Amino acid sequence: MRGKTMEERVSIEQTFEQLDELIRQLESGELSLEESFSAYEKGLGLVKQCRESVDEVEKKVLVLDESGEQHEF
Known part of the structure; x- marks a missing residue:
């Protein structure tokens, strides 16, 4: 899974x-x-790709609370 995150x-x-x-x-101005x-x-297509990639990463991010338990971001 870590390898996939690096690829992303x-x-x-x-x-x-x-x-x-x-x-x-x-x-x-040369175009x-x-x-x-x-x-x-x-x-516009690249921006859409970036947005989708960032959304996917955000879904995987976990936050640790004070007791050390993981919660979704």
């Missing part, structure tokens, strides 16, 4: 890196209107 973390990090690159391209729209659509 890497996947989330890679997705954020892709988003950063898309933002840089969009902000550069055509069509390329900008395509990058925007791709970015």
Whole structure:
């Protein structure tokens, strides 16, 4: 299970890196209107992926209370 969490973390990090690159391209002003729209659509998909990945991780997070018992986050 820990290996899967590491894979998810890497996947989330890679997705954020892709988003950063898309933002840089969009902000550069060097893309055509069509390329900008395509990058925007791709970015929306990546944001959705990130949101789903974060939601999945949040479901797995457990919080320890003062007595040391685990409770879902």
